[in-house]
Amino acid sequence: SQKIEQNSEALNIQEGKTATLTCNYTNYSPAYLQWYRQDPGRGPVFLLLIRENEKEKRKERLKVTFDTTLKQSLFHITASQPADSATYLCARSPSGSARQLTFGSGTQLTVLP
Amino acid sequence: DADVTQTPRNRITKTGKRIMLECSQTKGHDRMYWYRQDPGLGLRLIYYSFDVKDINKGEISDGYSVSRQAQAKFSLSLESAIPNQTALYFCATQGPGSGELFFGEGSRLTVL
16 A cells, blocks of 8 residues: 655754755655645645656755655755744655545654744 | 635534535635544545546545535535544645645544
8 A cells, every 4th residue: 555654753953954854655656746834723735746757846945856766755944944843744646636645644843943 | 815715613513413514715626625634644535526526535435425516615524423533624626737735724623
């Protein structure tokens, strides 16, 4: 069965450092991986999508990599700020439809001032 | 105003009661989804709909039903609520050709 794991439940880093979150998956390689941000009591907000034929995707201070050999995606936040503190979810899909989207349980990131 | 609106935001009910969670969207998307989120677990798909006449079960549909009243409205019902349905419920939409999901703010349901 499909499985997706995020490396840790919680990650604390110092302001200004780069935060790196890990998403590992089993079985088949997904067509794409998505990353979302979720604040307490709020719905997830889409951040980035990376396809299986892409190695890296960037958006401002965010960077996502996709390694199909390691079956892993890394999510980086450079020059982290306390406002980046949130839970980050990764999700995999073999297709473009969310009906097959499998979410990880999330990593709670805290950026300390 | 939010693009995806869920009502109610919070609800406490008793075992055996019928509950309806409503979702409306202004994004004009055909695809709509209902997810459930529990602590330590990822979002899990309950039901999804690709248009008004298309309703499909997701991973955990038992104990739930849905109604797609219009393109903009997708409701989730618990016919007879039980305590293990206590969770945070999210509605989401998806545009054509896009993997990105747009989530509502969630409905927190507590079944006593």
